[in-house]
Amino acid sequence: MNLFNWITENQQIIYIVILMIFVGIEVIGRVPSVLHTPLMSGANAIHGVVIIGAIIVMGRAEPGNYLALVLGFLAVIVGTLNVVGGFVVTDRMLEMFKRRKPKQ
Amino acid sequence: MNLLTCCYIIASVTFIIGLKMLSEPASARKGNLVAAAGMSVAVLGTIFLYRDDTGQQLGNYGWIFGGICIGGLIGTLAAKRVKMTAMPEMVSMFNGMGGLCAALIAVVEFDHFRRHAIIVTERTIASGMLIPLGWLIIILLGLIIGSVSFSGSMVAWGKLNGKIKDRSFKGQHLLNLLVLLAIVAEFVYLLFCFDPLLMGILFYIILVLALLYGVLFVLPIGGADMPVVISLLNSFTGVAAACGGFLYDNKVMLTGGILVGAAGTLLTVLMCRAMNRSLANVLIGSFAGGNAIAKGGEQEQGAIKEISISDAAVVMGYANRVLIVPGYGLAVAQAQHTCHELERLLEQQGVEVQYAIHPVAGRMPGHMNVLLAEADVPYDKLLEMEQANELFAQTDVVLVLGANDVVNPAAKTDPASPIYGMPVLEVEQSKTVIVNKRSMKPGYAGIDNALFSGPKTSMLFGDAKKVLQDLVTELKNS
Numbered sequence: 001m002n003l004f005n006w007i008t009e010n011q012q013i014i015y016i017v018i019l020m021i022f023v024g025i026e027v028i029g030r031v032p033s034v035l036h037t038p039l040m041s042g043a044n045a046i047h048g049v050v051i052i053g054a055i056i057v058m059g060r061a062e063p064g065n066y067l068a069l070v071l072g073f074l075a076v077i078v079g080t081l082n083v084v085g086g087f088v089v090t091d092r093m094l095e096m097f098k099r100r101k102p103k104q
Numbered sequence: 105m106n107l108l109t110c111c112y113i114i115a116s117v118t119f120i121i122g123l124k125m126l127s128e129p130a131s132a133r134k135g136n137l138v139a140a141a142g143m144s145v146a147v148l149g150t151i152f153l154y155r156d157d158t159g160q161q162l163g164n165y166g167w168i169f170g171g172i173c174i175g176g177l178i179g180t181l182a183a184k185r186v187k188m189t190a191m192p193e194m195v196s197m198f199n200g201m202g203g204l205c206a207a208l209i210a211v212v213e214f215d216h217f218r219r220h221a222i223i224v225t226e227r228t229i230a231s232g233m234l235i236p237l238g239w240l241i242i243i244l245l246g247l248i249i250g251s252v253s254f255s256g257s258m259v260a261w262g263k264l265n266g267k268i269k270d271r272s273f274k275g276q277h278l279l280n281l282l283v284l285l286a287i288v289a290e291f292v293y294l295l296f297c298f299d300p301l302l303m304g305i306l307f308y309i310i311l312v313l314a315l316l317y318g319v320l321f322v323l324p325i326g327g328a329d330m331p332v333v334i335s336l337l338n339s340f341t342g343v344a345a346a347c348g349g350f351l352y353d354n355k356v357m358l359t360g361g362i363l364v365g366a367a368g369t370l371l372t373v374l375m376c377r378a379m380n381r382s383l384a385n386v387l388i389g390s391f392a393g394g395n396a397i398a399k400g401g402e403q404e405q406g407a408i409k410e411i412s413i414s415d416a417a418v419v420m421g422y423a424n425r426v427l428i429v430p431g432y433g434l435a436v437a438q439a440q441h442t443c444h445e446l447e448r449l450l451e452q453q454g455v456e457v458q459y460a461i462h463p464v465a466g467r468m469p470g471h472m473n474v475l476l477a478e479a480d481v482p483y484d485k486l487l488e489m490e491q492a493n494e495l496f497a498q499t500d501v502v503l504v505l506g507a508n509d510v511v512n513p514a515a516k517t518d519p520a521s522p523i524y525g526m527p528v529l530e531v532e533q534s535k536t537v538i539v540n541k542r543s544m545k546p547g548y549a550g551i552d553n554a555l556f557s558g559p560k561t562s563m564l565f566g567d568a569k570k571v572l573q574d575l576v577t578e579l580k581n582s
Binding site: 006013016017020022023024025027028029030031032033034035036037038039040041042043044046047050051052053054055056057059060061065067068071072073074075076077078080081082084085086087089090091094095 | 115119120122123124126127128129132133135136137139140143146147150151154156160161162163164165167168170171172174175176178179180182183184186191192194195197198199201202204205206208209211212213215216238331334335338339341342344345346348349350351352353354355356357358359360361362363364365366367368369370371374375378461463464468469470471473474488
């Protein structure tokens with residue numbers, strides 16, 4: 001019955017997971033193929049939230065724990081790379097989508 | 105803590121709204137900024153407001169800010185400097201970084217867990233040791249998915265910039281399966297292993313195997329299918345991030361990660377659908393064995409006609425309607441501005457010029473739209489495939505610029521062709537087709553194109569930019 005206990009204990013999280021799956025599918029359901037790549041890139045930037053985990057690891061690392069310090073630091077760097085790079089590159093792609101005013 | 109909760113809720117909502125806006129052309133750019141703003145709120149909130157279970161604030165601010173500065177600087181520079189044609193590989197690279205981040209978190213947390221486990225095991229064996237078990241599963245999932253995503257993205261990155269060639273060998277799929285099975289077996293074994301030393305060894309073996317699996321998984325897939333693979337790995341990283349959210353009971357990581365995991369999976373399927381192929385077909389890689397079959401189409405190989413620049417200019421100058429089909433060749437030559445100039449010149453002479461855009465022309469979906477928009481080509485001049493296919497019959501000249509597979513009639517006529525069934529631009533319905541290519545080399549899928557030897561087709565060999573410039577000069581002089 002351990003499994004049931006575990007589900008009960010984590011029901012909030014399980015609810016979030018289930019609902020988010022549907023939201024994720026629903027939200028991009030009707031994307032035109034032109035936007036596939038920018039959308040992929042934007043989503044790529046959003047999963048950069050993993051940076052928060054890296055910050056927590058880094059912030060909690062005890063001074064003597066070199067594994068946590070070094071890897072945490074590296075994780076913060078690559079996580080930021082994902083977030084910042086992701087949003088900037090998406091913006092650059094989309095910059096070119098602005099509707100131009102008709103000429104003449 | 106309360107304020108932080110608000111930050112996280114705001115961020116979660118911006119992610120959903122941002123993704124929604126990103127899927128509509130008019131609001132896409134704003135959507136990206138909305139999500140970025142939400143991300144900033146979440147990150148700053150975490151740095152300054154986070155308290156762990158014992159109410160302890162985060163330390164090591166120097167390291168955190170140092171890391172963010174370095175990552176932010178490199179990320180911005182890389183993203184700003186990258187050429188339009190290289191954007192998909194950039195996305196792949198950033199995605200890999202996210203995966204690596206998730207894997208690193210798992211490594212550090214496992215280390216904590218192991219130290220913790222040494223003290224706890226004796227007591228927990230008696231009490232069923234449930235809580236650490238759930239924890240361990242999440243850590244391992246984060247590790248495996250993150251590592252696969254990292255190494256897979258790096259291979260995809262290498263393939264897109266041409267550093268890594270497609271490679272497949274007999275028994276590749278069997279080997280992949282074996283590696284996967286080994287990972288699963290160790291995973292299960294690790295869950296019921298109480299020796300801290302052995303746990304450590306197993307953990308790092310899983311890490312290595314997961315990295316290896318990422319490489320093996322992507323290596324045999326054709327370079328032309330990389331956008332689909334990147335999209336899939338993108339959703340993997342989303343799930344890996346969500347594992348982190350589970351671990352820290354952090355709702356914004358959880359929502360963001362699962363959101364991307366779900367949306368990314370759907371997007372992957374949509375991309376496959378745009379190419380009229382199934383995901384399984386892409387992943388198992390029908391192109392790998394396609395070369396042998398493709399040779400069968402040779403009987404159609406007729407004489408190839410060449411056309412001179414001046415003739416091409418005249419033909420287009422006196423046409424009523426010209427449709428331009430851009431492809432990867434245009435992107436490589438960076439000829440979009442010259443192409444726009446040609447289009448304007450022709451319009452001045454009373455020719456109606458439009459662009460026929462195949463959804464997967466170039467190296468990523470939407471590649472051509474982005475490229476032409478960069479050259480100020482008005483949005484309404486770009487026709488989608490269905491619209492264009494209706495117009496070809498009433499078109500005098502089709503100018504194909506460095507596109508190949510997307511105009512290959514074999515996709516409709518030759519069931520033996522590896523691209524059979526993929527929707528293509530039916531350019532052969534027009535009165536004349538002028539094809540600009542650098543050489544007769546086959547396109548990305550590595551198959552011959554009967555269009556080039558067709559009765560209506562003339563070839564205009566040369567670099568797209570050079571050819572377009574010559575055409576422009578010719579039109580100006582006439």
